[in-house]
Amino acid sequence: MADLEGKVALVTGGSSGIGRSTALAFARAGAKVAVADVAVEGGEETARMIREIGGEAIFVLTDVTQSHQVEALVRKTVDTYGRLDCAFNNAGIEGAVTSTTQCSEENWHRVMAINLTGVWLCMKHEIVQMQKQGGGAIVNTSSISGLTGLGSNPAYVSSKHGVIGLTRLAAVEYAKQGIRVNAVCPAAIATPMVKGLVDAHPDMEQFVTGMQPMGRLGTPEEVAQVVVWLCSDSASFVTGQALPVDGGMVAQ
Numbered sequence: 001m002a003d004l005e006g007k008v009a010l011v012t013g014g015s016s017g018i019g020r021s022t023a024l025a026f027a028r029a030g031a032k033v034a035v036a037d038v039a040v041e042g043g044e045e046t047a048r049m050i051r052e053i054g055g056e057a058i059f060v061l062t063d064v065t066q067s068h069q070v071e072a073l074v075r076k077t078v079d080t081y082g083r084l085d086c087a088f089n090n091a092g093i094e095g096a097v098t099s100t101t102q103c104s105e106e107n108w109h110r111v112m113a114i115n116l117t118g119v120w121l122c123m124k125h126e127i128v129q130m131q132k133q134g135g136g137a138i139v140n141t142s143s144i145s146g147l148t149g150l151g152s153n154p155a156y157v158s159s160k161h162g163v164i165g166l167t168r169l170a171a172v173e174y175a176k177q178g179i180r181v182n183a184v185c186p187a188a189i190a191t192p193m194v195k196g197l198v199d200a201h202p203d204m205e206q207f208v209t210g211m212q213p214m215g216r217l218g219t220p221e222e223v224a225q226v227v228v229w230l231c232s233d234s235a236s237f238v239t240g241q242a243l244p245v246d247g248g249m250v251a252q
């Protein structure tokens with residue numbers, strides 16, 4: 001287990017799925033955690049789960065598409081715990097599964113606002129704090145849809161490709177200031193997001209697992225372990241990477 005003792009971590013999309021598992025993994029590694037999400041009940045529950053295992057956590061209601069709310073999230077984290085060492089910019093939505101021609105403008109703008117603009121706004125405010133401290137580590141959630149054209153979802157695929165571009169740029173921009181920026185690219189992971197997709201398209205799970213060399217969905221914990229490692233000093237020479245957590249899917 002990577003060591004984050006004494007560190008402070010922030011997780012967006014922390015009310016559910018990969019975000020909740022990563023918030024818990026940060027806490028198990030010794031970090032104090034600010035859980036951010038638009039979903040209040042789930043966010044409070046994640047913070048409570050962390051306190052139950054002996055960790056420290058707050059929930060901060062945050063819509064990542066709103067710059068002033070993201071700025072307030074970083075301020076609240078620093079006011080509460082004194083600093084910000086690790087940030088996991090993970091909030092995201094799938095949006096509608098459509099072809100490029102059938103994608104509505106409304107769907108396009110909503111997916112982009114949360115998945116891409118949201119990640120940029122988080123980095124914008126987190127990096128200012130990390131510069132003041134002289135360093136930090138950021139992990140953004142992309143997807144195998146950021147590395148391939150799979151998925152019948154032009155807005156999602158474009159947003160996740162965009163996250164990798166932002167990640168690489170910021171990694172290069174801030175490398176000399178001790179700020180590392182990486183992305184994780186999960187394949188299908190068993191979370192409420194995938195459950196929603198499978199419920200809407202029942203043949204989807206078999207289709208997805210059929211394309212997987214490992215023949216199964218990943219677990220949120222398997223992504224969380226990679227994020228915690230990327231944020232730890234064990235990954236001190238790793239920056240600007242888009243790391244698949246995909247059971248070998250894009251290796252094919």
Ligand SMILES: NC(=O)c1ccc[n+]([C@@H]2O[C@H](COP(=O)([O-])OP(=O)(O)OC[C@H]3O[C@@H](n4cnc5c(N)ncnc54)[C@H](O)[C@@H]3O)[C@@H](O)[C@H]2O)c1
Pocket residue numbers: 012013014015016017018019036037038039042062063064065090091092093094114118141142143144185186187188189190191192193194
């Ligand atoms: N589950 C997968 O198979 C998979 C694969 C690749 C990438 N991802 C990515 O992983 C991330 C987490 O997905 P998940 O599967 O855990 O989904 P999830 O639906 O369980 O969790 C996503 C969380 O983001 C929150 N959220 C949505 N809009 C928000 C906003 N505007 N501001 C703040 N929070 C907001 C939701 O309330 C929810 O708690 C997403 O970025 C997703 O695109 C998931």
